[in-house]
Amino acid sequence: MPAETAPAAQIDWAAKPVRSVDIAGIRRAIPHRYPFLLVDKLDVLQEDKACIGTKMVTVNEEFFQGHFPDRPIMPGVLIVEALAQTAAVMLLSKGGFENKLALFMGIEEAKFRAPVLPGTVLKLQLEVLRLGRAGKFRGEAYVEGKLAAEGVMTFAMVDKQA
Numbered sequence: 001m002p003a004e005t006a007p008a009a010q011i012d013w014a015a016k017p018v019r020s021v022d023i024a025g026i027r028r029a030i031p032h033r034y035p036f037l038l039v040d041k042l043d044v045l046q047e048d049k050a051c052i053g054t055k056m057v058t059v060n061e062e063f064f065q066g067h068f069p070d071r072p073i074m075p076g077v078l079i080v081e082a083l084a085q086t087a088a089v090m091l092l093s094k095g096g097f098e099n100k101l102a103l104f105m106g107i108e109e110a111k112f113r114a115p116v117l118p119g120t121v122l123k124l125q126l127e128v129l130r131l132g133r134a135g136k137f138r139g140e141a142y143v144e145g146k147l148a149a150e151g152v153m154t155f156a157m158v159d160k161q162a
Contacts, residue, residue, distance in 0.1 A: 011050045011127060017043035021093045029093035030085060031101070035062040038082035039124065042089050048131060053086030053124035057116055064118060074116035079149045080107060083139035086124040087155065091135075102155045105134065110151035116143055133157055 021029070021042040032038070041054040057074055064072040081104075088102035116122055123142040130136040134156050141149040 011045065013045070013050075013052065013125060015045045017045055017052075018047055019044045019094075021089055025093050026089050029089045029097075032085060036081075037085070038078060039085045039089060042086060042093070044090055044094075047094065048091070049128050051086060051090040051126050053082070053089070053126070055082050055122040055124065057118055057120050057122055059118035061118070072118050074122075076110075076112045076149060079112070079116060079122070079141050080110065080139075080151060080153070082122065083124050083126065083141060083149075083151070084153055084155065087126045087128070087135075087137045087139065087153070090126060090128075091131075091157075097157075099160050100157050101160050102135075102157055105154040105156050107154075108152045110149070112149045114143065114146055114148040116141070116148050120144070122148070 023040060026039060026042065038055055039053045040056050042051055044051045059072060063075055063078060067073060067075050084104050091097065092100060092102060120143045125140045127138045128135065129138055134154060136152065136154045138152050139150065140147060
């Protein structure tokens with residue numbers, strides 16, 4: 001049985017990162033590309049346990065053309081995807097995972113609490129709850145310190161060729 005990590009209360013979200021991943025490292029870690037690459041930077045606070053991703057939300061995002069033209073709001077499903085990509089980058093960017101892919105398996109307890117608008121910075125906090133071939137993490141998305149979305153997600157690590 002995979003080990004569970006410490007609860008979120010034991011993570012110092014203001015801690016200095018143990019490593020950071022820039023956009024070049026993100027592109028090496030996951031296959032997503034524009035318009036579906038939804039994380040711009042990543043700071044790993046505790047290896048395999050906690051990270052904070054950053055997504056710069058601009059009005060030029062393709063999804064704002066239809067959601068909604070007169071009142072642009074980032075779709076909740078894309079906020080969830082940004083959380084999932086952040087978790088994948090944390091795990092796949094550390095080396096030794098060049099032939100792996102993280103596939104989204106499910107989401108529980110998803111809640112959307114505030115709209116994410118163009119011109120904001122979306123901070124994506126991830127806590128790993130379980131690692132292994134099937135992993136689990138808790139994600140929270142913040143804008144200006146206010147919780148915008150949250151959920152518990154599961155993923156599978158598979159070979160890229162599979």
